[in-house]
Amino acid sequence: MTSMERILTTASHREPDRVPLLLLPTLHGARELGLTIEHYFSKAEHVVKGQLRMLERYGHDCVCGYFHVALEAEAWGGCTIFREDGPPNAGPPPLTAEAIASLQPPRIADQPGLRRVLEAQGALRRAVGDAVPVLGAVISPFSLPVLQLGFEGYLDLMFDRPELMQRLMEVNSAFCLEWANAQVAAGAHAISYVDPLASSLLVDPALYRRFGNPVAKKVIAAIAAPTAVHLASGPCLALLEDLIDTGTGMVGVGEEDLATVKEACRGRITVVGNLNGIRMRSWDEAATLAAVKGAIDAAASGGGFILSDQHGEIPWQVPETTLTVLADAVREYGRYPLTGGRG
Amino acid sequence: MVTSCYSGNAADYLDSSPVLLLESALVGMDRLAVQRIHADSGLSPLSFCEQVIAPTLSVIGEKWDRGELSLSHVYMSGRLCEEFMEEVLGGRSAAAQERRRVALAVLEDYHLLGKRLVGFVLKGAGIPYLDYGTVDVHELVRRVQRDGVRILLISALMLPSALKVREVRDALDQLGLECRIVVGGAPFRLDPALHREVGADLSCDTASQVLSALARLREGES
Incomplete structure (x- = not known):
């Protein structure tokens, strides 16, 4: 099977030849090319080269055409702070609540950073065709305000000024949809709808149902490609029915019991996760094998499962040797039919 | 890792406990109830901070840790308490045990x-x-x-x-x-x-x- 066939089969809740692996080392390409992270992300061709080298090295089942979160903050007037040992971070929030009434969504074509992402996705698609999924990503309209206003400013807005909150959801939805579909047009096969604030760990589910879920349903329905809702390490179980209700086909799983999540999702939505990237930094070979086996045992039976990390990004501090062991372990231990009636 | 110095278990407090009443008011975003619970407690503002607000924020924090509440609850509870303390204490500070910087x-x-x-x-x-x-x-x-x-x-x-x-x-x-x-x-x-x-x-x-x-x-x- 090709990677695409493997993923489409498991997403149909059937067992492919082996458990698919969505390995998301968005930063490690810089190390592959001997570049700083800032230089790496400055040109689309670097990211393309980095992703293709890693695809060859690990033999996983995707290429990641997404750069980093701060680019979306830049589109709204924010800035990016680069560091040598981790993901670029968004600087101070660029908006205030007072700006929302007259706020207009930025045009994708006017954003050099976002255009670089589209350029990379186009080149990746030309390189891998339809054999390997090219992944894109958007920050959800409900989670984007953390970058726009800061977390405190956003919570204040949600509680104190619901009319402005509603307006912000509309503006953000327009941007999010244009950004997602621009990625699809450029070459992305699927879009990760990154919505950490949907997690009940962060926001009262009543608020998510009032503001976040309606826009998720609207935007996801209009994205011209399959989507995965990803809560970026946040637990999903408490809101699972709401997430399924968005119409998405996959859900990223955070730090929670994978077997329980899989049972709740079985036959309804594909589970993506949930290796702990923070702990992965210090895994030796035995710990890596144990983590891979544990996840496969917990969730792989019957398909509907893709092995990945919890956050949607492998930390820079995770060594390449660990990723190699991880990828080899999936090929060795994730072959269907699973031995010993596992799962 | 440390655990809270107050009980994070709401069951440890009586139903009529100001801590439980305040927890309910904070989670429900009821500013007026915060004032009322303080008035009914008969405590001075400083004592109310020490005996009611601090343990209530602890209960709410522990409930978040157990997945029973969200961070938005924790934030708004803290914000309401901060507003209350500004109002009743002005620039004064509650009694502190902490002498180190x-x-x-x-x-x-x-x-x-x-x-x-x-x-x-x-x-x-x-x-x-x-x-x-x-x-x-x-x-x-x-x-x-x-x-x-x-x-x-x-x-x-x-x-x-x-x-x-x-x-x-x-x-x-x-x-x-x-x-x-x-x-x-x-x-x-x-x-x-x-x-x-x-x-x-x-x-x-x-x-x-x-x-x-x-x-x-x-x-x-x-």
């Missing part, structure tokens, strides 16, 4: 919510602290030395920021400064061994656990 900082990051939550708890307990905002390692160490800080609270959301705590620890040690470090934030929750790796003395899973951490350091138990 405490500072609160975020390392090289603009994710400030965790710091704000810790600030709510410290204010609720009447503990004065220096708010350093977002600083880099060099500036943080310089201020700790300048201000004679004995307990440094560091909030981190991103893994690289969490790892920077090691540089702070090493720099403080090289200067021979006796300053204890207490950390909190997502990377430390996701990897309970991380705080030891970076040389922190204690790690808190919730903002409200900072009171217990201060108590433990005071007693020399850590």
Whole structure:
């Protein structure tokens, strides 16, 4: 099977030849090319080269055409702070609540950073065709305000000024949809709808149902490609029915019991996760094998499962040797039919 | 990791307990009820802070830790308590047990919510602290030395920021400064061994656990 066939089969809740692996080392390409992270992300061709080298090295089942979160903050007037040992971070929030009434969504074509992402996705698609999924990503309209206003400013807005909150959801939805579909047009096969604030760990589910879920349903329905809702390490179980209700086909799983999540999702939505990237930094070979086996045992039976990390990004501090062991372990231990009636 | 110095279990309080009543008012965002519970308690504002607000924020923090409440509840509860204290105490501070100099900082990051939550708890307990905002390692160490800080609270959301705590620890040690470090934030929750790796003395899973951490350091138990 090709990677695409493997993923489409498991997403149909059937067992492919082996458990698919969505390995998301968005930063490690810089190390592959001997570049700083800032230089790496400055040109689309670097990211393309980095992703293709890693695809060859690990033999996983995707290429990641997404750069980093701060680019979306830049589109709204924010800035990016680069560091040598981790993901670029968004600087101070660029908006205030007072700006929302007259706020207009930025045009994708006017954003050099976002255009670089589209350029990379186009080149990746030309390189891998339809054999390997090219992944894109958007920050959800409900989670984007953390970058726009800061977390405190956003919570204040949600509680104190619901009319402005509603307006912000509309503006953000327009941007999010244009950004997602621009990625699809450029070459992305699927879009990760990154919505950490949907997690009940962060926001009262009543608020998510009032503001976040309606826009998720609207935007996801209009994205011209399959989507995965990803809560970026946040637990999903408490809101699972709401997430399924968005119409998405996959859900990223955070730090929670994978077997329980899989049972709740079985036959309804594909589970993506949930290796702990923070702990992965210090895994030796035995710990890596144990983590891979544990996840496969917990969730792989019957398909509907893709092995990945919890956050949607492998930390820079995770060594390449660990990723190699991880990828080899999936090929060795994730072959269907699973031995010993596992799962 | 530390646990709260107050019971995080609401069942430990009687139904009519001001702590339970206040918890319900805060989670329900009922400002008027906060005033009413204070009036009905018969406590002075300072005593109300110490005997009701601090344990209530602890109960709410522990419920968040157990997945029973969301961070938005924790934030709004802290904000309402802060507003109440501003109103009834003005510039005065509640009675503080803490005599050592405490500072609160975020390392090289603009994710400030965790710091704000810790600030709510410290204010609720009447503990004065220096708010350093977002600083880099060099500036943080310089201020700790300048201000004679004995307990440094560091909030981190991103893994690289969490790892920077090691540089702070090493720099403080090289200067021979006796300053204890207490950390909190997502990377430390996701990897309970991380705080030891970076040389922190204690790690808190919730903002409200900072009171217990201060108590433990005071007693020399850590």
